[in-house]
Amino acid sequence: MSIRDIIEGKKEWRAHVARIKALPRDYQIVYKEIQKYLFKVGPVELTDWMGGLSGIIDLFEEGAALGKGVLEVTGSDVAAFCDDLIKNLKT
Template sequence: MKFWETITGSDLTREWQAFEARAEALPDDYRAAWEQIKGHLFPHADFTGRNLTPILDAALGLLEEAAADGQSVQEVLGDDIRAFCTALVGGEGARTCRDRWREQLNRNVARKLGRLGG
């Protein structure tokens, strides 16, 4: 990955376009599942979304293999896509970017208040 691509995010744009092109080749029910997977995983993204790229690539690969094998979406993902996505990002209670930002803000405020009170 080149420095400029990392800074501008053009590498991510290219990867997302490739993901969407791959998803377009899926049957309709798999495309709908893909959209749900993306929606459930986005809250776990960091500021750029780079941390989700390998997870989304693996999930899309799973959908592609299952579609090629003729399996139904329910056979592959189960009835609860949210639970499937939760397992992908580290299980129940996995921290989202909002959680990390909240913790950082709380630390910063506590540090500032400590300076004022001391």
């Protein structure tokens, strides 16, 4: 991995974090819990992580824009929501 790759990765992560901070508070809390869960049992490859995490933020941004509560987006069982996201990925 080159220094350029590291810098690009950091830029992507910072942009990712900025998107999370722009979400309503309840979405941020659930996102952080999802992130913790996925870090424990989630996909092995980083590309799967970033794609999955960005996809969750896309979904959350859309739900927030529609005025939905976060549990309307994920369902009441957030762990089941996570399991469904990673069911076809190598963990």
